[in-house]
Amino acid sequence: xxxxxxxxxxxxxxxxxxxxxxxxxxxxxxxxxxxxxxxxxxxxxxxxxxxxxxxxxxxxxxxxxxxxxxxxxxxxxxxxxxxxxx
Numbered sequence: 001x002x003x004x005x006x007x008x009x010x011x012x013x014x015x016x017x018x019x020x021x022x023x024x025x026x027x028x029x030x031x032x033x034x035x036x037x038x039x040x041x042x043x044x045x046x047x048x049x050x051x052x053x054x055x056x057x058x059x060x061x062x063x064x065x066x067x068x069x070x071x072x073x074x075x076x077x078x079x080x081x082x083x084x085x086x
Contacts, residue, residue, distance in 0.1 A: 058064060066072060073081040
């Protein structure tokens with residue numbers, strides 16, 4: 001009788017351990033999928049942010065500013081004029 005109870009408990013323990021292991025594996029697989037998805041979202045957001053920074057930086061490029069119609073003025077000594085009175 002005692003041997004049967006121990007055998008039954010050992011079997012239950014083995015089955016419970018296997019189920020727990022399967023749950024852990026499934027949970028880790030789910031976390032891995034979430035991580036990949038989150039990394040993709042983050043990468044796209046950073047790419048968009050980088051493109052925005054690039055556009056803003058290009059807009060400040062002196063050559064682009066001059067191309068929009070602004071002028072670079074210097075005085076007789078070649079110094080930059082920052083005011084009309086200069």
